[in-house]
Every structure is written in structure tokens, then in C-alpha cells.
Amino acid sequence: MAESTHETMVDREIDRSHMQVSDEVAIQITEMNKWYGAFHVLRDINLTVNRGERIVICGPSGSGKSTLIRCINRLEEHQAGQIIVDGTELTSDLKNIDKIRSEVGMCFQHFNLFPHLTILENCTLAPIWVRKTPRKEAEETAMHFLEKVKIPEQALKYPGQLSGGQQQRVAIARSLCMKPRIMLFDEPTSALDPEMIKEVLDTMIELAEEGMTMICVTHEMGFARQVANRVIFMDAGQIVEQNEPEPFFNNPQSDRTKLFLSQILGH
Amino acid sequence: MAEKSFVRMEMLPEQAPPASSVGVIGWVRANLFSSWFNSILTVISIYFIWRVLAGILPWVFLSVWDADSLAGCREVIAANWPGAESAEHACWAVINERWLQLLYGFYPPELYWRPNLAIILLFVALAPVLFADRVPRKLLYVTMVYPFLMPWLLWGGTIWGPLMAAAGFVIGFYVIKILSDEIGALSAMIVGVLATVTWWLGAGPAVADALSGTLPIGIEAVESRKFGGFMLSVLIGVVAIGVSLPIGIVLALGRQSDLLIVKGICVGFIEFIRGVPLITLLFVASTLLNIFLPPGTNFDIILRVMIMVTLFAAAYMAEVIRGGLAALPKGQYEGADSLGLDYWQSQRLIIMPQALKISIPGIVSTFIGIFKDTTLVSIIGLLDPLGLANAIRADAAWNGVYWELFAFIALLFFVFCFSMSRYSMYLERKLQTDHR
Numbered sequence: 001m002a003e004s005t006h007e008t009m010v011d012r013e014i015d016r017s018h019m020q021v022s023d024e025v026a027i028q029i030t031e032m033n034k035w036y037g038a039f040h041v042l043r044d045i046n047l048t049v050n051r052g053e054r055i056v057i058c059g060p061s062g063s064g065k066s067t068l069i070r071c072i073n074r075l076e077e078h079q080a081g082q083i084i085v086d087g088t089e090l091t092s093d094l095k096n097i098d099k100i101r102s103e104v105g106m107c108f109q110h111f112n113l114f115p116h117l118t119i120l121e122n123c124t125l126a127p128i129w130v131r132k133t134p135r136k137e138a139e140e141t142a143m144h145f146l147e148k149v150k151i152p153e154q155a156l157k158y159p160g161q162l163s164g165g166q167q168q169r170v171a172i173a174r175s176l177c178m179k180p181r182i183m184l185f186d187e188p189t190s191a192l193d194p195e196m197i198k199e200v201l202d203t204m205i206e207l208a209e210e211g212m213t214m215i216c217v218t219h220e221m222g223f224a225r226q227v228a229n230r231v232i233f234m235d236a237g238q239i240v241e242q243n244e245p246e247p248f249f250n251n252p253q254s255d256r257t258k259l260f261l262s263q264i265l266g267h
Numbered sequence: 268m269a270e271k272s273f274v275r276m277e278m279l280p281e282q283a284p285p286a287s288s289v290g291v292i293g294w295v296r297a298n299l300f301s302s303w304f305n306s307i308l309t310v311i312s313i314y315f316i317w318r319v320l321a322g323i324l325p326w327v328f329l330s331v332w333d334a335d336s337l338a339g340c341r342e343v344i345a346a347n348w349p350g351a352e353s354a355e356h357a358c359w360a361v362i363n364e365r366w367l368q369l370l371y372g373f374y375p376p377e378l379y380w381r382p383n384l385a386i387i388l389l390f391v392a393l394a395p396v397l398f399a400d401r402v403p404r405k406l407l408y409v410t411m412v413y414p415f416l417m418p419w420l421l422w423g424g425t426i427w428g429p430l431m432a433a434a435g436f437v438i439g440f441y442v443i444k445i446l447s448d449e450i451g452a453l454s455a456m457i458v459g460v461l462a463t464v465t466w467w468l469g470a471g472p473a474v475a476d477a478l479s480g481t482l483p484i485g486i487e488a489v490e491s492r493k494f495g496g497f498m499l500s501v502l503i504g505v506v507a508i509g510v511s512l513p514i515g516i517v518l519a520l521g522r523q524s525d526l527l528i529v530k531g532i533c534v535g536f537i538e539f540i541r542g543v544p545l546i547t548l549l550f551v552a553s554t555l556l557n558i559f560l561p562p563g564t565n566f567d568i569i570l571r572v573m574i575m576v577t578l579f580a581a582a583y584m585a586e587v588i589r590g591g592l593a594a595l596p597k598g599q600y601e602g603a604d605s606l607g608l609d610y611w612q613s614q615r616l617i618i619m620p621q622a623l624k625i626s627i628p629g630i631v632s633t634f635i636g637i638f639k640d641t642t643l644v645s646i647i648g649l650l651d652p653l654g655l656a657n658a659i660r661a662d663a664a665w666n667g668v669y670w671e672l673f674a675f676i677a678l679l680f681f682v683f684c685f686s687m688s689r690y691s692m693y694l695e696r697k698l699q700t701d702h703r
């Protein structure tokens with residue numbers, strides 16, 4: 001996956017300039033803490049994500065990566081600190097939560113497509129009911145994004161009839177149909193066979209190249225090198241290290257990071 | 268080396284299968300005589316089935332259709348089949364004479380067209396719900412009107428009563444619609460329900476009275492005590508089935524709610540109703556309620572029974588649906604949430620369609636059970652088919668007839684229950700989209 005270094009370099013340069021011109025903040029997390037019962041999962045998380053930034057989060061299993069990313073669209077509730085997404089603070093106000101969720105797309109490890117609806121219906125459901133888009137327009141948008149993820153011919157099938165990689169691409173298209181300003185990915189490729197991983201990563205790379213703000217939990221280090229502006233390493237509920245990909249991988253500072261990288265890249 | 272490597276040069280043509288594996292002989296061999304043990308079982312089963320049929324079929328078909336009493340039947344049997352015991356031949360004459368009564372109870376015969384029309388319209392109203400993809404959607408209007416039309420057809424009287432009852436729903440709907448933006452969906456719903464109930468108990472009947480005084484449009488009224496027979500079973504069954512499903516859904520959702528009070532009420536209701544035998548509830552409906560109601564109130568006995576049976580069915584329905592909800596992966600809720608659907612949208616579009624689909628076998632079992640349980644109303648004195656069977660036997664002419672009446676009643680119930688069962692299988696097949 002590290003084969004397209006040339007393209008990547010160009011991309012990242014373009015993107016950094018983009019970051020400089022617009023210092024608009026997409027997500028701001030300050031002093032955020034979360035407990036599951038008495039278990040302190042997330043501790044003093046501080047993280048600012050600018051518009052157009054692509055962030056990869058990695059770390060050992062159980063370190064709280066999923067929990068962090070799920071707090072951003074309030075699939076999990078935080079108990080202390082502040083999360084501001086797209087200028088709106090996440091509180092228990094349901095209206096705010098639904099508004100933020102419609103602006104933040106999310107892709108899950110197990111796709112979470114709706115098995116009783118066709119691919120096309122999966123993609124048009126939220127635009128029609130949440131955005132009140134007319135059905136026809138929603139279907140056109142859906143077909144546009146299904147073409148983008150290269151499976152328009154599957155539109156009338158049901159999720160159960162598709163391969164894992166195809167399902168994950170549908171899930172991405174479904175999120176994109178809401179025209180989100182931010183995309184969250186929680187290990188989108190870890191339930192997939194190797195040959196399907198590439199098709200999903202390609203889709204995500206394309207998305208990144210278009211300047212989408214992305215936060216991605218993944219262990220695909222090639223992907224991280226290629227598209228990330230920043231790599232965040234988490235352990236025991238804390239952000240242990242963050243850096244640009246090159247220095248992060250080539251010259252990690254913390255011992256935990258070194259250990260993790262040696263384990264994950266070792267074989 | 269040469270033995271291990273092999274390349275086919277010529278493709279083999281397709282051949283017909285051997286005769287012993289196709290057709291009737293093939294089927295019999297594969298299914299009935301595939302081994303010596305299987306063969307023995309087959310022979311024993313055939314013998315057993317033959318014995319049973321040899322007992323039943325002559326009773327059913329070598330029978331008496333024309334007689335005016337059981338004694339008359341016995342005379343005919345003695346004349347036609349000398350030496351036979353009278354119990355060896357059915358006396359269908361009782362059905363022949365009383366079948367209208369078994370179907371309609373004491374409903375006035377000149378008004379039979381009304382229950383007949385009601386049942387035909389029932390099928391018309393059900394069609395768009397049961398076969399959504401095969402009949403025009405316009406029929407849904409019939410479905411919406413039916414709950415108000417059906418009682419009017421059966422009980423008759425002024426048309427303003429059902430119209431005002433319908434008006435209650437319209438009022439509730441608009442109250443919810445207007446208020447939900449102002450005070451939130453849940454509060455709006457509570458206010459809407461309160462408005463509807465107030466209308467029904469207060470203004471509605473008054474307006475209906477006033478209107479029927481000035482504009483008396485109506486059909487001949489039929490009293491509840493004339494209701495009976497299979498018509499009564501179907502009436503109670505259909506109402507209980509139709510109303511318990513939505514109540515059951517609400518209870519199941521309430522049981523999962525984060526709101527402690529809502530949850531407590533739902534759990535309490537479900538557990539209470541499930542912990543009490545239906546027959547007890549029916550006794551409460553028939554006797555105890557009279558004590559609590561203010562004297563002089565005329566609270567129809569059939570209506571009371573229908574409410575009890577419905578509540579009973581709803582509690583079971585809620586648990587069946589909760590099973591379906593529990594079977595849904597958490598990811599479906601998260602998928603819906605992450606797209607920004609609100610609670611009711613995700614319930615209606617994502618969760619319920621799947622949970623109900625999973626629960627179809629359980630739901631239909633509950634329906635069938637409730638439909639058969641309607642026969643319990645005979646114990647509190649309503650004349651359902653079983654109650655009528657007793658009444659018919661009380662007639663000196665038919666004293667002693669058992670099997671024929673029960674066989675007829677069983678057949679009626681079987682037709683309905685079996686149809687429901689087949690429909691549920693059809694529905695399961697049709698909704699099979701997960702291709703697992």
C-alpha cells in the first residue's frame with residue numbers, strides 16, 4: 001500500500017497549504033473524560049481537528065480508540081470535558097445530537113447496513129427522512145455516490161447479497177449521501193479479507209484526496225503513511241503520542257509507541 | 268508420474284439419471300423404503316393411518332342429514348344400517364338445523380347481511396395490509412374507515428356515534444401534529460392522547476346525541492345480547508388481534524425505555540396481565556366492573572370483554588416483540604443513530620420492520636392462541652359457539668349430541684387458524700431479504 005508515495009507527497013503538500021489558508025476547526029475536544037461505570041476509559045483527551053485534516057488513530061486493543069471516535073457523534077456519552085463538533089457543543093440536547101449526527105458520517109467495522117432494505121434504499125433513507133430531500137433527488141445522489149464507490153450495478157440488491165468489501169463501500173456511500181462535513185471510520189477494514197481491504201482503502205484514499213475531514217481508527221499503516229496528516233497513538237485511554245506520519249513511524253518518541261510499532265510492523 | 272497427472276481430452280455428455288432415482292418409484296424408495304428400519308416404520312404408519320381413517324370416515328360420511336331430533340337420527344341409523352350402534356354414524360342433522368345459529372347466534376335473520384358485509388369488508392380492509400404489493404394502495408382508505416364502519420354495521424343505531432369516535436382520532440392527530448414542534452414529540456403525544464380521550468368521554472357523545480336528534484341517520488340497532496356464534500368469536504378475535512399489535516409494540520418499546528416511569532408502568536402492566544389467567548380477567552369484566560362503575564352506566568358487556576382480551580393479548584404481544592428487538596444487533600441502532608435519524612424514525616424505519624419480521628412466528632402464534640381463547644367467553648355467559656353448543660343440547664330434541672357440534676366448531680376454528688398460519692409462512696418467505 002505504500003507504493004504510491006509520489007502521489008501521496010503531492011497530496012500532502014497540497015493539503016498542508018489548504019490547512020494553512022483555512023484554520024477553521026472541525027472538532028475540538030478539551031479535557032474530555034469518560035467512564036464505563038467505575039472504569040476510566042478516556043482520560044484527559046485534548047484534540048483539535050482542523051477542516052480537511054485526516055487523522056489516523058492507532059493503539060493496542062482496548063485502549064479506547066473506538067470509544068473516543070464514538071464520543072464524537074455521541075454514540076457514547078462523555079462525563080467530563082467538552083466536545084465541540086462543527087461549532088456545536090455536544091450536550092444531552094437531542095436536537096443538537098441529531099443535527100451533529102447528520103453532519104458527521106460514520107463507518108463501522110461491521111458495516112451496520114440495514115438488511116431489510118436494498119442498497120439504494122439504504123443510501124436514500126437518511127436523506128429522505130432527515131434532510132427531507134425529494135425521493136428522486138435522493139436517488140440520483142445515491143447513484144452518484146454508488147458510482148463513486150464503483151458498485152452502481154448492485155443498487156437494487158440487498159446487503160446480504162454483497163461481499164464484505166462491497167458492503168463496506170456501500171456503508172461509505174450511505175454516509176456520503178448525507179453530504180457530511182466530517183467522516184469517522186472505526187476499523188473499516190478489520191473484518192475484511194485481504195483482497196477486499198484494498199478496494200475499501202482505495203475508496204477512502206479517494207475521499208481523502210477530495211479534502212474530506214476524516215478521523216480513522218485503523219491498523220493499516222500503509223494507509224496512515226499515505227493519507228494521514230497526523231497519526232495519534234492511544235494507550236490506556238490516553239493520547240500517548242501524536243505526530244506527522246513520517247516522524248511518527250520513523251522516529252517514535254515514547255517507549256509504548258516503539259513497542260506497539262515493533263509489534264504491528266514486526267511481521 | 269504418468270498416473271498422477273491427468274488431462275481430460277473429451278468432455279462427457281450429460282446423461283439421464285437412473286430410473287430408480289426419479290419419478291414416483293424413485294421418490295418412494297428415497298423417502299419411504301430407504302432402509303429396512305425405514306420400511307418397517309412406513310408399514311406400521313400406513314397400518315395406523317388406515318385404522319384411524321377406517322374409524323372416522325364411515326362416521327363422517329355414512330351419516331344422517333335429515334332429522335328433527337337426536338331420536339329421529341337414531342331411528343334413521345337403525346333403519347339404514349341394521350345392527351350398527353348409533354354412535355358409529357354421525358348425526359349431522361343438528362348442524363343442518365342449527366348452523367345459522369352457530370354462525371350468527373341470535374342476530375336477527377333479516378339483518379344477516381350486516382355481519383356478512385362486515386366480514387367481506389374485513390377482507391377488503393385487510394388486503395392492503397396483508398398483501399401490500401398486490402393490491403392498489405387506495406384500498407388503505409377502506410382499512411382506515413373499517414374500524415368505525417364495522418361496529419356500526421354490527422350494532423347499528425345512529426351513524427353519529429362512530430363518526431364522533433373517528434373525530435376523536437382526527438383531533439388527537441392534529442393536536443400532536445401542531446404541538447410536537449412546540450413542546451417535543453413525547454409531551455405532544457401525551458397531550459394528544461388526553462385530548463382524544465376527553466373528547467370521547469365528554470364532548471363527543473354530547474355532540475353525537477345532539478346531531479342524531481336533529482339529523483337522525485342510522486340503521487336498526489341490534490342489542491349485544493343477541494350477538495353470538497362464530498360471529499362473536501371472530502368479532503372479539505379480530506378486535507383483539509388488530510388492537511393488541513400496536514399496543515404490544517408500544518409496551519415493548521416502553522419496556523426498553525430509559526424513562527424510569529414509562530418503563531415501570533410497562534413492566535408492571537405486562538407482568539400483571541401475564542400473571543393472571545384470562546378467565547379471571549373475563550370475570551372481572553363481567554361482574555366486578557359493575558361494582559366499580561357508577562350505577563346506571565351502560566358499559567356494553569361485549570365491549571368490556573373485548574377490552575380485556577385485547578389487554579391480555581397485548582401483554583403477550585409485547586413480550587414476543589421484545590424478543591424480536593433483543594435479537595437485533597446493536598449495530599442496527601447505531602447505524603440508524605449515526606445517520607441522524609431520531610428515535611421514532613429509527614424505530615419505524617429500521618428497528619420495527621426487522622424486529623417484527625423476526626417475531627412473525629411468535630406474533631402469529633399469539634394471534635392464533637387469542638382467537639381460540641375467545642371461546643372462554645362462554646364461561647361468563649356469552650353465546651360463542653361453545654356456549655351455543657350447550658344451549659343447543661339443552662333443547663330436549665338434541666340432548667346428547669356432542670361430537671357433531673364440536674367437530675363443526677373445530678372445523679370453523681381450524682379454517683381460520685390454519686389460514687393465519689399459512690399466511691405467516693408466506694409472509695416470512697416474502698420478507699426474506701437477508702440471504703443468510
Ligand SMILES: Nc1ncnc2c1ncn2[C@@H]1O[C@H](COP(=O)(O)OP(=O)(O)OP(=O)(O)O)[C@@H](O)[C@H]1O
Nearest residue numbers: 036037039041059060061062063064065066067068
Ligand atoms: N459498553 C462498555 N461497557 C464497559 N466497558 C466497555 C464498554 N465498551 C468498551 N469497554 C471497555 O473500554 C475499553 C476501551 O474499549 P474500546 O472499544 O474503545 O477499545 P478499542 O481501542 O477500540 O479496542 P479494539 O482495537 O479492540 O477495537 C476496553 O477495555 C473495553 O473493555
Ligand SMILES: [Mg+2]
Nearest residue numbers: 065066067187
Ligand atoms: Mg474498537
